[in-house]
Amino acid sequence: MFIYLFMPVFISVLTGLIVLLYDALMINVRKWHLLFISLAGIVISILYSAILWKLPFSFMNGMFVSDNFSIIFSVLFLLSSAIVLLISYPYLNDNNLNFGEYYALILFATAGMIFMASTLNLIVIYLGLELLTLPLVILTCFKKGRDFSHEAAIKFFILSVFSSSFFLFGIAFMFGATGTVNIAQVVMALSTHKGISFPYMLISVGLLILGLGFKISIVPFHIWTPDVYHGAPTPITAFMSTGAKLAGFAALIRILFYIFPAIHSSLTEVFIVLSVITMTLGNIVAISQKNIKRMLAYSSIAHSGYVLMVLTVFSPATVAAAIFYLIVYIIANLGAFGIVLTLRQKDKEYLDITHFSGLAGKNPFLAGFMAVFMFSLAGIPPTAGFMGKFYLFNVAVNNGFTILVIVGLINTVIAAYYYLRIVYLMYMKKETENVPSTISPFVKIPLIILGIATVFFGVFPSSIVALFKTTLFLTLKL
Amino acid sequence: MSMILNYLPLFILAVLVGFFIITSVILSGFIGPKNPNTTKSSPYECGIIPEDTARKKFPIKFYPVAMLFVVFDVELVFIYPWAVVFNKLGVSGYVEMVIFILILLVGYLYILKRGGFEWEKRNF
Numbered sequence: 001m002f003i004y005l006f007m008p009v010f011i012s013v014l015t016g017l018i019v020l021l022y023d024a025l026m027i028n029v030r031k032w033h034l035l036f037i038s039l040a041g042i043v044i045s046i047l048y049s050a051i052l053w054k055l056p057f058s059f060m061n062g063m064f065v066s067d068n069f070s071i072i073f074s075v076l077f078l079l080s081s082a083i084v085l086l087i088s089y090p091y092l093n094d095n096n097l098n099f100g101e102y103y104a105l106i107l108f109a110t111a112g113m114i115f116m117a118s119t120l121n122l123i124v125i126y127l128g129l130e131l132l133t134l135p136l137v138i139l140t141c142f143k144k145g146r147d148f149s150h151e152a153a154i155k156f157f158i159l160s161v162f163s164s165s166f167f168l169f170g171i172a173f174m175f176g177a178t179g180t181v182n183i184a185q186v187v188m189a190l191s192t193h194k195g196i197s198f199p200y201m202l203i204s205v206g207l208l209i210l211g212l213g214f215k216i217s218i219v220p221f222h223i224w225t226p227d228v229y230h231g232a233p234t235p236i237t238a239f240m241s242t243g244a245k246l247a248g249f250a251a252l253i254r255i256l257f258y259i260f261p262a263i264h265s266s267l268t269e270v271f272i273v274l275s276v277i278t279m280t281l282g283n284i285v286a287i288s289q290k291n292i293k294r295m296l297a298y299s300s301i302a303h304s305g306y307v308l309m310v311l312t313v314f315s316p317a318t319v320a321a322a323i324f325y326l327i328v329y330i331i332a333n334l335g336a337f338g339i340v341l342t343l344r345q346k347d348k349e350y351l352d353i354t355h356f357s358g359l360a361g362k363n364p365f366l367a368g369f370m371a372v373f374m375f376s377l378a379g380i381p382p383t384a385g386f387m388g389k390f391y392l393f394n395v396a397v398n399n400g401f402t403i404l405v406i407v408g409l410i411n412t413v414i415a416a417y418y419y420l421r422i423v424y425l426m427y428m429k430k431e432t433e434n435v436p437s438t439i440s441p442f443v444k445i446p447l448i449i450l451g452i453a454t455v456f457f458g459v460f461p462s463s464i465v466a467l468f469k470t471t472l473f474l475t476l477k478l
Numbered sequence: 479m480s481m482i483l484n485y486l487p488l489f490i491l492a493v494l495v496g497f498f499i500i501t502s503v504i505l506s507g508f509i510g511p512k513n514p515n516t517t518k519s520s521p522y523e524c525g526i527i528p529e530d531t532a533r534k535k536f537p538i539k540f541y542p543v544a545m546l547f548v549v550f551d552v553e554l555v556f557i558y559p560w561a562v563v564f565n566k567l568g569v570s571g572y573v574e575m576v577i578f579i580l581i582l583l584v585g586y587l588y589i590l591k592r593g594g595f596e597w598e599k600r601n602f
Binding site for chain 1: 581584587588591592
């Protein structure tokens with residue numbers, strides 16, 4: 001039985017190895033074979049995850065668990081990797097970067113994400129974190145010979161090693177305080193000798209939040225985000241801002257869910273403060289950005305802040321709202337990066353915000369989809385972004401965090417300025433510079449799917465949220 | 479408390495070792511005769527005569543060699559204890575080690591085909 005449990009992660013690693021060897025050993029490698037093998041592996045992996053749905057299982061005392069929570073996240077990781085692979089294919093060809101290594105590293109990183117989402121053991125979460133971070137560092141400087149991306153990779157590497165060491169330190173404190181690294185047993189262990197170990201427990205949770213906060217770029221730990229997002233190749237930026245961020249949230253929600261009952265009174269204020277400064281700073285700094293990748297980087301910081309808003313309290317509604325918001329966010333973000341990717345000619349990219357001026361007249365397809373994704377990120381009604389924010393704020397109000405919701409609403413208004421500026425430039429301005437665009441079916445098909453999903457989740461959100469509410473929470477408590 | 483008492487002999491040993499090291503280094507510094515000459519004061523008393531400072535740029539080619547060595551060296555570190563308890567681990571232990579070696583084999587083939595072992599071909 002337990003071998004089926006590992007299938008999603010096992011198949012992603014195996015596919016990565018196959019792609020790596022296929023590119024290295026075969027004489028005449030057709031590049032689309034690499035893409036095809038990787039996508040086939042991802043599809044099989046998703047199917048295996050689907051088989052495991054509603055069959056909660058725990059292996060070796062929670063070292064590896066498979067419940068609905070982990071399956072939803074695994075499927076999301078795999079889907080976002082698949083879309084990233086698709087949209088990066090023409091980019092890789094134009095930049096002469098189309099090697100098996102690229103696909104393999106993305107698949108290994110996906111395996112790391114799945115590990116992070118499907119374990120109760122802090123050490124395994126740490127291993128998953130490392131397995132995710134190291135490929136990302138290599139992918140950040142995958143485009144060799146650009147000083148900018150080398151700088152980004154070194155920054156990313158040093159800072160992520162630093163934050164991982166904080167995370168490890170947190171695990172050590174956790175073990176010292178409770179004698180276990182299994183988060184499901186922490187609360188029980190704590191209740192037996194509460195007086196002595198409680199302060200150490202608080203230190204531990206603080207360090208764990210710091211380590212994961214780096215990954216999901218919440219504000220005091222966000223400094224790396226704009227530089228790394230800017231320096232990395234654009235598809236990798238898309239990957240980092242969706243899959244990697246989602247993995248951080250998966251681990252954070254899992255840890256907080258189990259630890260919260262023990263220390264919730266001490267944590268609530270921390271999360272209120274983190275949420276407020278994260279969304280405010282992200283949104284205000286995003287206004288002044290001239291580069292679209294930097295703008296989206298700050299916008300992704302702000303979105304982390306919105307999700308943190310509901311992590312102040314745990315109930316089925318909270319987790320469902322948080323996950324729905326994350327899904328909405330990754331759909332819109334992948335779409336936005338997909339469109340940023342199309343504004344280029346061969347290896348020259350056009351990344352200024354002003355390069356979007358007059359896009360609607362030249363290419364209504366791209367402009368229309370960009371508008372949909374920008375509306376979704378800003379939270380404007382027919383799109384999914386509105387429903388995501390609606391559920392989020394609704395949950396926060398129901399739990400009595402009205403002030404937090406007011407701050408969130410003010411932030412939404414601030415955010416609307418820089419999202420709608422793109423729409424304004426596309427539709428109302430004349431073209432200032434001749435910006436070419438390259439659209440291939442590899443980008444077009446994912447864009448259409450993402451656009452339809454954005455509108456679909458905006459119109460019919462209740463079924464999926466209800467699904468999360470009913471299935472997710474019960475099985476999380478193994 | 480009794481747990482800590484069990485470690486008392488170890489602690490005494492550690493103190494004794496530290497004491498012996500420090501005193502012997504200091505005492506030999508005071509008591510030993512000193513006849514320095516150039517050969518004796520060089521970093522390596524025997525072997526090749528050093529020509530230049532070691533703090534200069536090396537070709538980066540050397541570093542991948544060191545990295546590859548570490549990878550396959552660590553493999554050995556895992557295999558050795560595995561071999562010691564081979565009988566106790568049974569079939570599952572055997573299968574796990576095969577998977578581990580297969581993954582490393584993929585890495586080996588990859589390095590081989592990408593020219594990692596060919597000194598002249600490398601251009602980093």
